[in-house]
Each structure stands twice: as structure tokens, then as C-alpha cells.
Amino acid sequence: NAGVTQTPKFQVLKTGQSMTLQCAQDMNHEYMSWYRQDPGMGLRLIHYSVGAGITDQGEVPNGYNVSRSTTEDFPLRLLSAAPSQTSVYFCATARWGTEAFFGQGTRLTVV
Amino acid sequence: AQSVTQLDSQVPVFEEAPVELRCNYSSSVSVYLFWYVQYPNQGLQLLLKYLSGSTLVKGINGFEAEFNKSQTSFHLRKPSVHISDTAEYFCAVRLRSTGNQFYFGTGTSLTVIP
Numbered sequence: 060n061a062g063v064t065q066t067p068k069f070q071v072l073k074t075g076q077s078m079t080l081q082c083a084q085d086m087n088h089e090y091m092s093w094y095r096q097d098p099g100m101g102l103r104l105i106h107y108s109v110g111a112g113i114t115d116q117g118e119v120p121n122g123y124n125v126s127r128s129t130t131e132d133f134p135l136r137l138l139s140a141a142p143s144q145t146s147v148y149f150c151a152t153a154r155w156g157t158e159a160f161f162g163q164g165t166r167l168t169v170v
Numbered sequence: 171a172q173s174v175t176q177l178d179s180q181v182p183v184f185e186e187a188p189v190e191l192r193c194n195y196s197s198s199v200s201v202y203l204f205w206y207v208q209y210p211n212q213g214l215q216l217l218l219k220y221l222s223g224s225t226l227v228k229g230i231n232g233f234e235a236e237f238n239k240s241q242t243s244f245h246l247r248k249p250s251v252h253i254s255d256t257a258e259y260f261c262a263v264r265l266r267s268t269g270n271q272f273y274f275g276t277g278t279s280l281t282v283i284p
Contacts, residue, residue: 063213090270099179101260101276102214109270117271149213151272156221158204159262159272161213 061085065150065162072140072169080135080165082150088160090153091133095119095146096164102149108133140169172197174261176275183251184283191246191278193261201263203244205235208258208277217259220244231255256282 066081082091092107094117104117108127122144124136133152137144147166151159177192195201202221206214218229225237235246244261261275 092272094274099276101174101176102274104271104273107271151214153264153270153272155270156202156264156266158216158219159214159264161206161215163213164211 063150063152063160063162065148065165067165068163069166070168072137072167074140074142074169076140078137078140080137080148080150080167082133082135082162083131084133084150084152084160085131086152086154086160087130088152088154089130090155090159091127092117092151092153092159093123093125093133093135094149094151095144096149097146105135105148137167142169145169172201172263172265172271172273174263174273174275176259176261176278178278179276180279180281182281182283185253186250188249189247189251189255189280191259191261191280193244193246193275195242195244195261195263195273197242197263197265199265199267201265203235203237204262204264204272205229205233205244205246206260206262206274207231208260210257214260217246251280251282253282253284256280 093105094102106125108114150162153159205217220237
């Protein structure tokens, strides 16, 4: 069991470029989510999904898109990267009514 | 609206001393409660959780927390800390209602001093 796998681990983008952060899970969890972690701000929810075909916005969705075509995958797309999107991104999954399991994170730098 | 407040951003404590990391939350619906630990350059791992039942919950590495519904608090405690407990600690709530989102506090950096 790999758990929650995020790729890539590190990424440097130029302003205006687009990219996709990948998140895959093998635990058959219904709930999947993306967070960004910035110093002094904790983890802020970007988007989440309660099942395949269903997504919704979190606290800070602007500049990000998601889709959930399968139970296993929940990619996060940056449409036009900005320096303000420099952050550490975490994917987390969960079953109903229990704790979240986190990936190891993706450290993104936008220059 | 939901919010999680961790009152102390940094907590220095001497090795073998007790520690309490405070967490308060506000929510319009009932919640589940969690504490996570994050070591440098790693993801978050679960320390303990309150889902139902006894309000005193025990977790890994000797940590425990008590759910106080009237004060909407979920403070984390350890009677004697070790150097290896130096890390960032996050309190989180999960809504019991539709959506089931998690909300996190801003974190408390615990530094254990030899």
C-alpha cells in the first residue's frame, strides 16, 4: 500500500506557466482534498472532492482547478502560475467520519 | 463559519517538562477533532483523534488531549517531553455535516530545549 502519493516533490515554474500536481491514493477513500501550507498560515483548503465526479471549492480556490474522474486520482491544475502560488502543497484523503491521510507534499516555487 | 485557533504560535519547553498546546474551535455544526504532527520537510501524521465517546483521548508518543464541549477546546498535553518531540503541531476539525471538510489551525511550533 502506497497510501497517498504526490508528484512531483519539487517544481520550479516561471510566472505564467501552467502545470498539474498529481495526487493518487490506493486506500479507496471517498474524500480527497488539496491544501497549501504557508508560514504562519497553517493549511488552507484549496479544493476538495467527496467522490468521483464531485468537486467543490475551499477557502483559497482562485488560480486552481481540479477534477475527479476516478476514485484514485485528484489532480490540481495551476492555470497561469503566479509568485503568490509559491507554497508547499499537500494532498489529503479520508473516509467518512475519520482522520485524513496526507501525502509528502510538493514544494512549488514560482519565479 | 468554522475556525480553529491555536493560541500559541511557538512554545519552548525544557526536556522532561510537561507541555500543553492549546486549541479552540468555533463551528455551527458538530465536529470531529484531531491533532497532527509535522516534522521538517515531511507531511502531516496523526497524533490522536476524538470521534465520539470518552472526552479524554490518548495518542501516539505519549500525547493525550481532552475534548471540552462547553469551552469548544481540544488541548494537547504531554507530561514529559523529549528532544524528538520538536516539531510543528496542528489542530484540526472535520465537519460532521455534508461536505465533511477539514479545517486546520495555524500551527504551534514546539521546541524542546536540552
